Amino acid sequence: MIKSPARSLSTKLTLMSVLVSGVALLLACTGFFIYDQVTFRQSLVHTLSAQAQIIGSNSVSAVLFNDAQSATNTLAALKNSPNIDLAGILTADRVPFAKYSRDGEQAFVNLRTLSDTQIEGYWFGRIHVILLRKIIWQGKLVGYVYIRADLIEIDQRLRRYGLISLAVLLVSLTFALLFSSAFSRTIARPIVGLAQTARRVTLNRDYSVTVAPTRQGDELDGLIDSFNEMLKEIQLRENELQKAHRELEQRVAERTRDLVAANRELEAFSYSVSHDLRGPLDVVNGFTYMLLKNYAGQLDANAKESLQSIRAAAKRMSELIDDLLNLSRLSTSTMHREEIDLSAMAQAIMEELRRDAPGRQVEFVAPPNIQANADTRLMRILMDNLLRNAWKYTSHHDHARIEFGSEVKNGRTVYFVKDDGSGFDQRAADRLFQPFQRLHSAAEFSGNGIGLATVRRIIQRHGGEVWAEGVVEQGATFYFTVTPLPSTR
């Protein structure tokens, strides 16, 4: 897999140069060949013409004095031109007068006519060229010279030329192959090295490697130098980054350790405080109960009322301590996240609330099957707090509407609980989630200011966010998110 591009680049370069040189050679050979053919034909015609001229001027008297033997003797000189297989002299009336034939008796074939102004003409056939020339003597047409030459030599030349071309082509291609593969290796090797190093760098994230420069002073060398510098730079940054990262991690670990310690101390403190507070409270509660029970007859109404007040206050304090204990437990209990159906959970809580106050007219809206990946126990506490809040702050209205739902905002699921109750001033929204902070008086709505703090604690443990929007006397909406996957940090 790593080797194939290397071979392909080198092969491409080799193929390219071989192809280029091959085509160039082929074109050159073809050009030379055509040139050779043309010049050969020209010189052949030229030679034949000269021979015809000589024969013609030497045969004038023979024709005029009807001496065919003399003309035949003149023609016999053509024996020295082996490519001429048929020649002859014709009278002005185109009657054969004397003949020379290389290969036995042959007739004059393809005897064409010449125009009045034409002295000579030639015709190329497939295997022969025929030249016909007028014998003009003292301004008069005496006769014709006919020469036919075979084109075997052209064929031979063609074959010889083809063979030589083939040999030259083969040798040239071999050399081109050798040279180009050598050259292409010098070009391809650095690129391949570069590519392999780049791949190694991306695969292993190892920026400490370098590519060996070619020292050829070409663009490739520049590229390799730049690449190496880039790697060096990346390595430097990487080192700095890692150093910063390590420092950061160390700092985070220190802070976390400090925080955990502080938190644990705080929780231990609040736990012990709650626990220790409960003892005296039980005593107060127990004795006031005994007083009311055992000395009911001796106490006047005023004293009874005072005792009742003490009891109510003690009870409230006990609840407060319970909530505080719960809150501290929330931080320490282990979480087990799973897919849960918040809709069903909300419905169950609403039914419970309706059972406790059957006289109220509350419309509850919640689409089915709203899922969340969260801890069931904690979510139950969260939903209970939010719905109970909504239930509580709509109690002044004769007819109330509570809605639970979810929507997708910026790619994350946002759950909400919405009511049309007394609402709150948006400016005070930040204070809502602080423990013991209350926007309404205890006389207006009962409560101890721990509920929303608990909600925020639960959401924090789920890596999510919680916020609220409200308008006085128009209602409030509480939004919360949980991180979608337990594995995400």
Next chain:
Amino acid sequence: MDALAHREINCSGLRRLIGAAFVARLVGVSLLLGALSASAQAVHPTESQVKAAYLYNFGKFVTWQMDRGAGSTLDICVLGKDPFGPVLDSTVSGESIDGHPIAVKRLVAIQDGSHCSILFIGSSEEGRLTSILPFTQSYGILTVSDMPHFAERGGVIGFVSIEDKIRFEVNRSAAEQSHLTLSSELLKVASSVIEQSSNGRRP
């Protein structure tokens, strides 16, 4: 090729029909241009036609020493019995050699022939040869005859018949004595070339 050849013949035939005035000339031309070959299509020329054509053609291969004035004729003379009749006149009519128009003259006596360039001596003059040849030599005249052994007897060119064909013999010495230069082309086609000077050796 045969078709072409036939066309040529037809052309010739057509021309022959055009006018009687052309007939003689046509025959002459075809003689001149070697239509004497034994080809079936050609008109078989008579012996005198051939000889007349040769007589004219000899003129083209001979250089005379005598200086003819510009515009003057080149005279072909016939001495003694004329074997040609009108054939010779028709053969050379309108022809010229080296720019000199050819004229045919018939001589009664050799003494009238000093202006001749070519002299055909009829066989009737065979007995008077010894007196004729010195005359022609002194005037540089090309002598031609069809009497037997003419070249051997001191004439320049003598017609002979070989295998039913009319050929000719050349006597180079006789030509030299007449200050005539014969072209090698002419010698080439001569049936034989005689080098001996035989002036007066044979009566």
